[in-house]
Amino acid sequence: MSVLVTGGAGYIGSHVARILSQSGTEVQVVDNYSTGLDSRVLGLSSTNLELSEPIAIAALEQIMTTHKVTAVIHLAALKQVGESVKKPEEYFLKNLGGQANLLTAMKNTGVKKLVFSSSAASYGVPDVDLVSETQSPEPINPYGQTKLIGEWMAKNAEVAWGLSQVSLRYFNVAGAGWPDLADTQKLNLIPIVFAAIKEGTTPKVFGDDYPTNDGSCVRDYVHVMDLAKAHVAALDYLDNDSRKHDVFNVGTGTGSSVLEVIQQIKKTTGIDFKFEIAPRRAGDPPKLIADVSRINQVMNWKADNGLVEIVESAWQALENS
Numbered sequence: 453m454s455v456l457v458t459g460g461a462g463y464i465g466s467h468v469a470r471i472l473s474q475s476g477t478e479v480q481v482v483d484n485y486s487t488g489l490d491s492r493v494l495g496l497s498s499t500n501l502e503l504s505e506p507i508a509i510a511a512l513e514q515i516m517t518t519h520k521v522t523a524v525i526h527l528a529a530l531k532q533v534g535e536s537v538k539k540p541e542e543y544f545l546k547n548l549g550g551q552a553n554l555l556t557a558m559k560n561t562g563v564k565k566l567v568f569s570s571s572a573a574s575y576g577v578p579d580v581d582l583v584s585e586t587q588s589p590e591p592i593n594p595y596g597q598t599k600l601i602g603e604w605m606a607k608n609a610e611v612a613w614g615l616s617q618v619s620l621r622y623f624n625v626a627g628a629g630w631p632d633l634a635d636t637q638k639l640n641l642i643p644i645v646f647a648a649i650k651e652g653t654t655p656k657v658f659g660d661d662y663p664t665n666d667g668s669c670v671r672d673y674v675h676v677m678d679l680a681k682a683h684v685a686a687l688d689y690l691d692n693d694s695r696k697h698d699v700f701n702v703g704t705g706t707g708s709s710v711l712e713v714i715q716q717i718k719k720t721t722g723i724d725f726k727f728e729i730a731p732r733r734a735g736d737p738p739k740l741i742a743d744v745s746r747i748n749q750v751m752n753w754k755a756d757n758g759l760v761e762i763v764e765s766a767w768q769a770l771e772n773s
């Protein structure tokens with residue numbers, strides 16, 4: 453009996469794989485290693501595979517059958533918003549084509565449990581500060597569209613052949629559960645600012661004229677360890693026959709502004725670095741905070757960590773790297 457984690461060599465996927473493995477669950481990792489790292493999955497059974505390739509269905513069926521896979525946690529996907537606008541075809545092929553192959557392999561081998569990695573990007577720019585799952589999703593970029601369509605694909609499989617599925621809409625994930633699993637890409641605020649500190653360049657705050665307390669954008673930063681534990685809770689939830697919901701926000705329910713994150717980074721690092729106020733970035737909603745009442749009540753999951761632990765763990769990981 454094992455759990456297949458696609459994207460398991462990635463920043464988030466490797467935290468999910470390690471937490472499952474350390475709890476005694478046999479884990480099979482599949483990753484195309486485009487951004488995943490071998491070093492994150494040492495000691496785990498892993499296969500280098502691009503899910504959108506035609507050969508992926510047979511390869512996945514082989515893994516599922518041989519290792520008696522009972523559930524899949526699907527995280528493998530391209531995830532850069534800006535890149536998705538420039539390369540929409542690649543995002544639809546890789547993210548949706550890969551998921552279609554995965555669902556086909558699951559159907560053919562009778563694997564009937566799926567936890568799907570979705571995103572707050574599926575909401576687009578909601579006109580509410582606290583976003584609940586009842587908010588109508590209106591993604592504004594191909595990346596967010598692939599996440600919403602991915603949720604629909606999972607729902608269609610449930611209707612067509614009885615897949616039990618939940619989608620987790622991640623808000624802003626950061627931090628490190630273990631230094632060797634840290635986020636090594638510089639694509640999001642906290643790693644970008646850390647990189648600027650290390651390189652001696654000046655980090656930018658994209659806009660300070662938003663309708664927020666200090667004028668900078670507010671986001672819901674969730675520790676990657678808490679997020680990984682939400683996946684374990686979601687697997688347990690799939691064993692529950694009376695499932696009322698299949699989409700869950702994963703966040704803390706608390707917002708932090710860009711300037712507040714900057715101040716926390718100064719406090720954690722002890723470095724009073726300079727930053728500059730730059731023009732707004734297109735597509736940035738002023739506030740995006742998760743209403744987490746559904747996952748709190750239904751799965752009894754809540755985040756244990758806040759911004760301080762997120763920044764401290766990420767900085768310690770960088771310092772140890």
Ligand code: WQD
Nearest residue numbers: 531533571573624640641644656657658669671710733736
């Ligand atoms: C956070 C805030 C920026 C960099 C994205 C995806 C979302 C999810 C998380 C996958 C924003 C500001 C950033 C910088 C800045 N990913 N910022 N200076 O855009 O909230 O969400 O990552 O699921 O889908 O959209 O994250 O870290 O890019 O930005 O001022 O150098 O920090 O404007 O307000 P975002 P982010």
